[in-house]
Amino acid sequence: xxxxxxxxxxxxxxxxxxxxxxxxxxxxxxxxxxxxxxxxxxxxxxxxxxxxxxxxxxxxxxxxxxxxxxxxxxxxxxxxxxxxxxxxxxxxxxxxxxxxxxxxxxxxxxxxxxxxxxxxxxxxxxxxxxxxxxxxxxxxxxxxxxxxxxxxxxxxxxxxxxxxxxxxxxxxxxxxxxxxxxxxxxxxxxxxxxxxxxxxxxxxxxxxxxxxxxxxxxxxxxxxxxxxxxxxxxxxxxxxxxxxxxxxxxxxxxxxxxxxxxxxxxxxxxxxxxxxxxxxxxxxxxxxxxxxxxxxxxxxxxxxxxxxxxxxxxxxxxxxxxxxxxxxxxxxxxxxxxxxxxxxxxxxxxxxxxxxxxxxxxx
Ligand code: HEM
Ligand SMILES: *[C@@H]1O[C@H](CO)[C@@H](O)[C@H](O)[C@H]1NC(C)=O
Ligand SMILES: *[C@@H]1O[C@H](CO)[C@@H](O)[C@H](O)[C@H]1NC(C)=O
Numbered sequence: 001x002x003x004x005x006x007x008x009x010x011x012x013x014x015x016x017x018x019x020x021x022x023x024x025x026x027x028x029x030x031x032x033x034x035x036x037x038x039x040x041x042x043x044x045x046x047x048x049x050x051x052x053x054x055x056x057x058x059x060x061x062x063x064x065x066x067x068x069x070x071x072x073x074x075x076x077x078x079x080x081x082x083x084x085x086x087x088x089x090x091x092x093x094x095x096x097x098x099x100x101x102x103x104x105x106x107x108x109x110x111x112x113x114x115x116x117x118x119x120x121x122x123x124x125x126x127x128x129x130x131x132x133x134x135x136x137x138x139x140x141x142x143x144x145x146x147x148x149x150x151x152x153x154x155x156x157x158x159x160x161x162x163x164x165x166x167x168x169x170x171x172x173x174x175x176x177x178x179x180x181x182x183x184x185x186x187x188x189x190x191x192x193x194x195x196x197x198x199x200x201x202x203x204x205x206x207x208x209x210x211x212x213x214x215x216x217x218x219x220x221x222x223x224x225x226x227x228x229x230x231x232x233x234x235x236x237x238x239x240x241x242x243x244x245x246x247x248x249x250x251x252x253x254x255x256x257x258x259x260x261x262x263x264x265x266x267x268x269x270x271x272x273x274x275x276x277x278x279x280x281x282x283x284x285x286x287x288x289x290x291x292x293x294x295x296x297x298x299x300x301x302x303x304x305x306x307x308x309x310x311x312x313x314x315x316x317x318x319x320x321x322x323x324x325x326x327x328x329x330x331x332x333x334x335x336x337x338x339x340x341x342x343x344x345x346x347x348x349x350x351x352x353x354x355x356x357x358x359x360x361x362x363x
Contacts, residue, residue: 056346074162093232168337204315243264293323
C-alpha cells in the first residue's frame with residue numbers, strides 16, 4: 001500500500017514567499033550592495049514574527065527543525081511508536097488523543113505530561129483526563145531514547161506531535177509533515193484542562209465555541225472528530241444517552257435503538273463506569289471514514305459525535321461529504337491536525353527542552 005503525504009500548506013518559513021526571498025538573499029551575499037537588502041529582509045522577518053498571534057516566542061514551526069541538531073529524531077519516535085502499537089493497538093488512539101489534550105490547554109507545550117509537583121496540579125487529574133488519558137509511558141520511552149541520542153534537543157511537545165502523526169499512519173490514516181520547534185511549558189493548568197476540552201455530552205454549539213477559542217473552525221471540528229474512528233470510550237462517557245438523556249427517564253432519540261440495546265448490556269444504569277467500548281463499532285482499529293458512515297445511521301457512541309449529524313445543517317453536510325469521500329476526509333484531517341498542532345507553541349526563548357517529560361528541569 002502506498003502512503004500519500006498531504007501538503008498541508010502550513011505557514012512555515014519554508015513556503016512563505018518573503019521568507020524564501022530572504023533565504024535566497026542570505027545565501028547570495030556576494031556584494032556589499034546586498035547588505036541593505038539583508039537588513040530590510042531581517043526587518044521584514046521580525047515583523048512577520050511579531051505578527052504571528054498566539055505564539056509567545058513568535059517563531060514559526062517547520063518540519064526541518066531538527067535536521068541539523070538531531071536528524072534521527074523523527075525515526076526514533078516512529079520506531080518506538082511502532083513497537084508500542086505492536087504490543088497494544090489501542091495505543092495509536094491514545095497517543096493521537098494526547099496531542100489534542102495537550103494543544104487545547106495553554107497550546108501544544110507538553111503541559112499535559114507534567115506530574116503534580118509542589119503547588120502545580122497535574123492536568124492528568126482533570127475530568128476529561130483522569131482514568132482516561134494514556135500513553136505517558138510511551139512518551140517517556142521516546143524521551144529516554146532521544147536524550148541518549150541528542151541530549152536536551154527534542155522537546156516533549158514535538159514528541160507528542162510526531163507520535164500523533166505516526167499513530168494515524170500506523171492505523172491506516174493519512175500522513176503529513178509535522179511542523180516542529182515547539183518548546184516545553186514550565187507549568188500545567190488543570191483548570192484549563194477542565195474548561196477548554198469539550199465534554200462527551202456537550203451540545204454542538206458548545207463544542208464549536210471551544211474549538212473557536214483555539215482558532216479552529218467548523219470544518220476542523222468535523223474533520224478532527226474523525227479521530228474517533230479509532231480507540232475506546234468508557235461507559236461513564238455515554239451512559240446518560242442510554243437511560244436518561246434529558247432528565248425525563250428516556251434514552252437519546254438520536255441513538256440507534258438496536259445499538260443502544262447492545263450497549264446497555266455492558267453499560268448498566270449504575271456500575272461498570274470503566275467498561276470499554278469501541279468509538280467506531282464497525283472498524284475500531286482502522287483509521288478510515290467509517291466513523292462518519294456510523295453517524296449517518298445514528299451509530300455514533302458519544303453525544304458529541306452524533307450531534308455533528310443532528311444539530312446543524314452545515315456540520316451535517318460535512319459528515320455526509322466525509323462519509324462519501326474518504327480521500328477528502330484524509331486531506332482535511334491532515335490539514336486540521338497541522339492547524340491544531342500550531343496552537344500557541346512556545347518558541348524562541350520561551351519555555352525549555354525538558355529532560356524528563358514529567359517534570360520541569362528546575363523544580
Ligand atoms: C469534538 C470534541 C471531542 C470530544 C467531546 C471528545 C471526547 C472524547 C471522549 C469522552 C473519549 C473517551 C474517553 C473515555 O471515556 O475514557 C474520547 C476518546 C478519544 N478521542 Fe476524543 N473528543 C473530541 C475530539 C477529539 C479530537 C479532536 C481528537 C484528536 C484529533 C480526539 C481523539 C480521541 C481518541 C483517539 C480517543 C480514543 C482514545 C483511546 O482509546 O485511548 N478526540 N474523546
Ligand atoms: C453532562 O454530564 C455531566 C457529568 O455527568 C453532568 O454534570 C452535566 O449535567 C451533563 N450535561 C448535560 C448538558 O447533560
Ligand atoms: C433522570 O434524571 C432526572 C434529572 O437528573 C432525575 O430527576 C430522574 O429521577 C432520572 N430518571 C431516571 C428514570 O433515572
